[in-house]
Amino acid sequence: MTTTTHRTALAPHGTLALAARDVVLLVARIGLGVLMLAHAKLEYDFGGSLAGVGRMFEQAGVPLGALTGPANVLFELVGGVAMILGAAVPLVGVLMALNMVGAWVFVHTSGLFAMDHNGPELVIALGLLGLVLAVTGSGRLGLDHLVLRRLRRSRPAP
16 A cells, blocks of 8 residues: 555545444444434333323423323334434434433433432433434435435436
8 A cells, every 4th residue: 555545545534534434423323223212112111101101201290291201202212213224314313412401401300420320411422412413414324325315316417
């Protein structure tokens, strides 16, 4: 490998850097999506039904808990799958971040690193990851990239 080839491969927009970026985005998306799916299942199992999740949210003091509880479980389920697949990542990432703000405000109300294990550290980290993915997108290993590529090919050249 020549010095020129080596520099090109490691350049910020070189092939190796783009491949690494895509793999990191894939791992981040899968990680966030799996966490959201697991959380939706946990809430559903704990509530016993969507209505039960609504009652849980009401007991926790979440506004309109009977509506927001089931909507939250469904969003975490659908949003988690979408994130894993890399579909609508900018939208889903922002919605996940907003969801985590709600979790912080209404549920995880203890101070940072509180001994009662109800602190907001995890929801803050998940919300920030959602925002990062919202601005970076799915990468080339997501459905968003495939859809955009197909749309670009179908448009007539000016």
